[in-house]
Amino acid sequence: MALSAAYVSREAATNLWRNRLMTAAAVLTVAVSLALVGSALLLKQGASKATHLWQNGVQTIVWVQPAAGPAQTDAIQAQLRQSPYVKVCDYKSQAYDYNEAKIVLPPDELAATAQEQYPASFRCVLNDPSQAPAVYQAFHGKPGVFDVKYPGQAIKTMQGVIRVLQWVFLTVAVVLLLSASVLILNTIRMAIFARRREVSVMKLVGATNWFIRLPFMAEGLVQGLLGAGVAVLVVLALYWGIGLNQTNAAASTNNIITQMSLSGWEVFGTCLLVSIVGVGVGVIGSAFAVRRFLDV
Amino acid sequence: MITFQNVTKTYKGSTVALKDCSVEIDKGEFVFLVGPSGSGKTTFIRLLLREESPDSGRIWEAGKEIGNLPKWRIPYLRRNIGCVFQDFRLLPNKTVFENVAFALEVIGRPKHVIASQVPQVLDLVGLTKKRNNLPGELSGGEQQRVAVARAFVNRPLILLADEPTGNLDPTTSLGIMRLLDRINRTGTTVIIATHDAGMVNQMRRRVIELDRGILIRDQAHGVYDLDGETQAAGAGSPTGALVEQFPTAAPEGEVSGTGATPNASDPNVSDQTMARP
Ligand SMILES: Nc1ncnc2c1ncn2[C@@H]1O[C@H](COP(=O)(O)OP(=O)(O)OP(=O)(O)O)[C@@H](O)[C@H]1O
Ligand SMILES: [Mg+2]
Numbered sequence: 019m020a021l022s023a024a025y026v027s028r029e030a031a032t033n034l035w036r037n038r039l040m041t042a043a044a045v046l047t048v049a050v051s052l053a054l055v056g057s058a059l060l061l062k063q064g065a066s067k068a069t070h071l072w073q074n075g076v077q078t079i080v081w082v083q084p085a086a087g088p089a090q091t092d093a094i095q096a097q098l099r100q101s102p103y104v105k106v107c108d109y110k111s112q113a114y115d116y117n118e119a120k121i122v123l124p125p126d127e128l129a130a131t132a133q134e135q136y137p138a139s140f141r142c143v144l145n146d147p148s149q150a151p152a153v154y155q156a157f158h159g160k161p162g163v164f165d166v167k168y169p170g171q172a173i174k175t176m177q178g179v180i181r182v183l184q185w186v187f188l189t190v191a192v193v194l195l196l197s198a199s200v201l202i203l204n205t206i207r208m209a210i211f212a213r214r215r216e217v218s219v220m221k222l223v224g225a226t227n228w229f230i231r232l233p234f235m236a237e238g239l240v241q242g243l244l245g246a247g248v249a250v251l252v253v254l255a256l257y258w259g260i261g262l263n264q265t266n267a268a269a270s271t272n273n274i275i276t277q278m279s280l281s282g283w284e285v286f287g288t289c290l291l292v293s294i295v296g297v298g299v300g301v302i303g304s305a306f307a308v309r310r311f312l313d314v
Numbered sequence: 315m316i317t318f319q320n321v322t323k324t325y326k327g328s329t330v331a332l333k334d335c336s337v338e339i340d341k342g343e344f345v346f347l348v349g350p351s352g353s354g355k356t357t358f359i360r361l362l363l364r365e366e367s368p369d370s371g372r373i374w375e376a377g378k379e380i381g382n383l384p385k386w387r388i389p390y391l392r393r394n395i396g397c398v399f400q401d402f403r404l405l406p407n408k409t410v411f412e413n414v415a416f417a418l419e420v421i422g423r424p425k426h427v428i429a430s431q432v433p434q435v436l437d438l439v440g441l442t443k444k445r446n447n448l449p450g451e452l453s454g455g456e457q458q459r460v461a462v463a464r465a466f467v468n469r470p471l472i473l474l475a476d477e478p479t480g481n482l483d484p485t486t487s488l489g490i491m492r493l494l495d496r497i498n499r500t501g502t503t504v505i506i507a508t509h510d511a512g513m514v515n516q517m518r519r520r521v522i523e524l525d526r527g528i529l530i531r532d533q534a535h536g537v538y539d540l541d542g543e544t545q546a547a548g549a550g551s552p553t554g555a556l557v558e559q560f561p562t563a564a565p566e567g568e569v570s571g572t573g574a575t576p577n578a579s580d581p582n583v584s585d586q587t588m589a590r591p
Contacts, residue, residue: 215405215406221389223420223464226386226389227385227386230420
C-alpha cells in the first residue's frame with residue numbers, strides 16, 4: 019500500500035511543531051547524553067592509543083653490574099636471546115652510558131664519577147610490552163644483573179585515571195539517555211493524545227496499524243536524530259578544538275593530548291555510533307509510547 | 315452477507331451483552347436493530363466491526379469468518395464496512411471535503427481517486443455547496459450527512475449505523491433515513507441500531523429486536539415494538555404522513571417472534587431467518 023514518505027514526514031513535522039517545547043527538551047537531553055558518550059569513546063580510543071605509544075616507546079632495560087666481567091655480560095645476553103618475551107636487545111656499553119651522563123649531569127657531579135662506575139645495559143623491545151613484569155621476574159637478582167627497569171607503574175596510573183573517567187562519563191551518559199527516552203516517550207504520548215480523534219477515525223475506516231503508528235515513530239526518530247546531530251557537532255568540536263587531530267601531533271610529541279591523537283576514521287566511527295545510539299533512543303522511546311498508548 | 319451462529323458475548327465483570335444469538339442478513343438488506351437500553355445493540359455492531367470478538371459462536375461477514383481474524387487483517391475487513399455514530403465523530407479542524415477525503419487518504423487511495431470519489435459522494439448527501447465548511451459551521455443533520463458520506467465514500471458492502479438519528483429532530487432524522495435508504499438501494503447492506511420508534515414504524519423494514527442480549531423478534535416488515543403498533547399505524551400521527559415518502563416500505567409486517575416469550579431458540583425465529591429471500 020502507498021504509505022508515502024511525504025505523508026509520514028508531514029504528519030511527524032506537524033506533531034513536532036505542535037509540541038515544540040517538549041521536543042526541544044527531549045532533543046537537548048539526547049544531545050547532552052550523546053555528547054558524553056562520544057567524549058567517553060574518544061577518550062577510550064585516545065587512551066589505548068597513547069598507552070600503546072608509551073609502552074612501545076619506553077624500553078625495558080636490563081642494567082649490568084659495573085663490576086661484571088664480559089663472561090657474565092655474555093651470559094645475560096644469551097639468556098635474553100632465549101627469553102620468549104624479548105624481541106630484540108640492543109647492547110649499550112659503559113662508555114655509552116657515561117656519554118649519556120655527560121649530557122645530563124652537571125660537570126662537577128660528572129667529575130666525581132668514573133666511566134667504570136656506570137653500568138652497561140641491554141635495551142630491550144618486548145614482543146608484548148605488557149609482559150615487562152615477567153622479564154623483571156626472570157632477570158632481577160640474577161648474577162651480573164644490577165637492575166631491571168620498565169615503565170609499568172606510570173602507565174598503570176594513567177590507565178587507571180582514564181578508566182575511571184570513562185566509567186563516570188558512561189554512567190552519566192546512560193542515566194541521561196534513559197531520561198531522554200522517557201522525555202521522547204512523553205512527547206509522543208502527548209502527540210497521540212492530541213490526535214486521538216484522528217486515530218479513532220483512522221481505525222474505523224481501516225487504516226493499517228503501521229500507517230497509524232509510523233508518523234509517531236518517525237517523530238521519535240527525528241528527535242533522536244536531532245539530538246545526535248548536536249552531539250556529533252560537540253564531538254567534532256572536541257576533535258579539532260583541543261587538537262586531537264593528527265596535524266598537531268607532529269608538532270610536539272611530549273604532549274599527552276597529541277599522544278592520544280586519533281585518525282579521521284576513528285572520529286567518523288565515533289560520530290556514526292553516536293548517531294546510531296540517538297536513533298535507537300528515539301525509536302525505542304516512541305515504540306514504547308506507541309505500544310502503550312496507541313492500542314493498535 | 316452476515317451470519318451470526320450462536321454468538322455469545324460477555325464483557326469483563328458484566329452481565330451477558332449478547333446471548334446465543336443466531337441471525338442471517340443477506341446482501342442488500344435494510345435492517346433495524348431495536349431493543350431497550352443495554353440490550354446489546356451496540357455490542358452487535360462492535361462485533362461486526364471486530365472491535366470485540368465473541369466468547370463463543372461464530373460470525374461470518376462478507377464471506378469470511380471474522381471471529382478469530384488475526385489482528386493485522388482487521389483494517390482490511392473494516393474497509394468493507396462503513397460506520398456512522400450518534401455523535402458524528404468528525405474531525406473539527408478539517409473541512410467537509412477533507413473529512414471525507416481523510417477516509418480514503420489513510421487507506422492509501424491515490425489522489426485522483428480521492429478527487430473523483432469525494433465530490434461524487436458529497437453530491438449524493440447534498441453537501442456540495444458546504445464542501446469547504448468546517449463541521450462546527452454545520453447543523454447536526456448536515457454533520458451526520460458528512461459522517462454518512464465518509465462512511466460510504468469507499469463504497470462499503472455493509473453500512474452500520476449506531477443511533478444515527480439520536481441527536482436529531484424528526485424531520486432531520488427523516489432526511490438521514492432517506493439517505494441511508496438511497497444508499498441501501500445501491501446494493502449496500504444497511505444495519506441501523508435505533509430507539510427511533512417513529513422512523514422504524516414508517517419505514518417498515520426488517521426489524522431485529524434484542525432484550526438483555528437475547529434475540530426476541532425477527533420481523534420482515536416490522537414495527538418498533540408490537541404494543542405500539544396500532545398507535546404508530548394510526549392516521550393523524552405526526553409522522554404518519556411521512557410514510558408515503560418511502561415507496562418501498564410495506565404497510566404490513568409478518569410477525570414471527572413475540573416480545574412476550576423472549577427465547578432465542580424459538581424455532582419460528584430461526585425458521586424465518588433461514589427462509590428469508
Ligand atoms: N465496554 C464494556 N465493558 C463492560 N460492559 C459493557 C461494555 N459495553 C457494554 N457493556 C454492557 O453490555 C450490555 C449491552 O450493552 P450495549 O452497549 O450493547 O447496549 P445497547 O443496546 O447499545 O444500549 P443503548 O441503547 O443504551 O446504547 C450492557 O449491560 C452494558 O452495560
Ligand atoms: Mg448503544
